[in-house]
Amino acid sequence: MRFYVPSNIYVEKNCVKNHKEEFPKIGKKALIVTGRHSAKVNGSLDDVLSVLEEKEIPYVIFDQVEENPSLETVEKGALLGKDSGADFLIGIGGGSPIDAAKAMAILMANPEEPAADLYVNKGLSHLPVVAIPTTCGTGTEATAVSVLTNHQKGMKKSIPYKIFPSLSLVDGKYLAAARKSLIISTSIDALAHAVESYLNSKSDIYNRMFPEYAFRLWAQNKEALASDAALTEDQCELFMLTSTIAGMAIAHTGTGIPHGMSYDLTYHKNVPHGMACGYFLAAYMEVCAKYVPDQVKNVLTMLDFADLEEFRTYLTSLIGSFEISREEKESFAQAMAYNEGKLSAAPCKVTPEDIHFIYEKSLIIK
Numbered sequence: 001m002r003f004y005v006p007s008n009i010y011v012e013k014n015c016v017k018n019h020k021e022e023f024p025k026i027g028k029k030a031l032i033v034t035g036r037h038s039a040k041v042n043g044s045l046d047d048v049l050s051v052l053e054e055k056e057i058p059y060v061i062f063d064q065v066e067e068n069p070s071l072e073t074v075e076k077g078a079l080l081g082k083d084s085g086a087d088f089l090i091g092i093g094g095g096s097p098i099d100a101a102k103a104m105a106i107l108m109a110n111p112e113e114p115a116a117d118l119y120v121n122k123g124l125s126h127l128p129v130v131a132i133p134t135t136c137g138t139g140t141e142a143t144a145v146s147v148l149t150n151h152q153k154g155m156k157k158s159i160p161y162k163i164f165p166s167l168s169l170v171d172g173k174y175l176a177a178a179r180k181s182l183i184i185s186t187s188i189d190a191l192a193h194a195v196e197s198y199l200n201s202k203s204d205i206y207n208r209m210f211p212e213y214a215f216r217l218w219a220q221n222k223e224a225l226a227s228d229a230a231l232t233e234d235q236c237e238l239f240m241l242t243s244t245i246a247g248m249a250i251a252h253t254g255t256g257i258p259h260g261m262s263y264d265l266t267y268h269k270n271v272p273h274g275m276a277c278g279y280f281l282a283a284y285m286e287v288c289a290k291y292v293p294d295q296v297k298n299v300l301t302m303l304d305f306a307d308l309e310e311f312r313t314y315l316t317s318l319i320g321s322f323e324i325s326r327e328e329k330e331s332f333a334q335a336m337a338y339n340e341g342k343l344s345a346a347p348c349k350v351t352p353e354d355i356h357f358i359y360e361k362s363l364i365i366k
């Protein structure tokens with residue numbers, strides 16, 4: 001058994017400003033990596049800039065990260081970072097800018113490396129990364145993972161490097177600017193992390209501290225998610241904490257089959273990441289229940305659902321259903337049946353028939 005999440009993580013109100021002394025310890029010039037709009041409107045970029053200015057740390061900003069960041073974007077951002085002489089990165093936003101910053105950190109530390117080789121583990125080093133999450137799902141502030149899109153190969157996948165942020169500053173106030181659909185989708189991502197980490201062949205007593213706590217926190221958020229009302233400040237903080245704790249869970253085990261299945265739905269059908277995982281969760285748990293019924297029951301109990309049907313109905317009320325064609329299903333299921341990495345993460349043997357069952361049960365196939 002091993003416990004290892006080597007990031008300095010603060011989860012609290014105003015934590016960027018509270019921990020301004022940490023920034024000069026990390027580097028002398030920053031590459032700030034964000035999406036196109038949100039960091040400018042939710043206050044996160046302003047908080048970072050005021051700290052950098054106060055500490056007289058120069059910076060350049062790369063604000064072109066798209067959702068599900070591509071190798072091309074990572075290459076472009078890293079080029080700006082290299083040209084400017086930045087020696088650390090600050091990723092601000094959802095998982096996309098933070099994951100992109102992690103990958104840029106490798107290319108900046110290894111200026112001759114092409115972005116296309118990021119999928120090959122050459123044991124390369126990386127510059128330090130500061131993570132400031134503004135969505136409540138990926139937990140990337142607590143994981144070593146960077147998920148990138150490779151348009152040439154037509155796929156979305158994690159790169160094989162481990163890039164834990166040196167510093168993560170988690171403040172729920174940035175969530176106040178998020179639309180409800182984003183909060184729903186990203187908090188279902190956090191739920192998927194907890195479920196896939198708990199129902200996982202690598203799960204052990206250390207790891208389980210995290211999903212078990214995440215389930216209990218998530219149960220407290222169910223009502224707020226289902227209601228049309230805007231989140232209160234306290235709810236924003238709770239959603240953010242849930243996401244970070246679920247991130248710590250997958251930092252130990254990685255994700256499993258629902259995440260493996262989600263990538264095709266996001267890449268080919270444009271479904272947001274959290275929703276894409278959420279469609280497959282109940283059926284994945286149904287398959288696991290054939291082999292490890294007590295574990296599935298524990299998950300449902302901690303989430304405060306009476307049974308799998310209640311869980312399924314609740315998720316459908318949040319994200320509805322999604323339709324794909326029979327040809328698409330066949331091609332996605334075929335690829336998934338060979339995804340050894342994700343299949344081996346399940347706590348039981350999952351057969352190709354099980355994979356077909358999960359697709360049939362989770363999506364409308366026409």
Ligand code: NAP
Binds near residue numbers: 034068095136175
């Ligand atoms: P995202 O793709 O980073 O952002 C989605 C949208 O939300 C963007 O339009 C973004 O706008 C906007 N946004 C972000 N924060 C906001 C806020 N506070 N208020 C209003 N709008 C906001 O979404 P995400 O779900 O967080 O990240 C998904 C990515 O993370 C996927 O690529 C997924 O595979 C990956 N992921 C990584 C891990 C990991 O461990 N590393 C785990 C799970 C998933 P802007 O573009 O303007 O910023």
Ligand code: FE
Binds near residue numbers: 138277
């Ligand atoms: Fe995820």
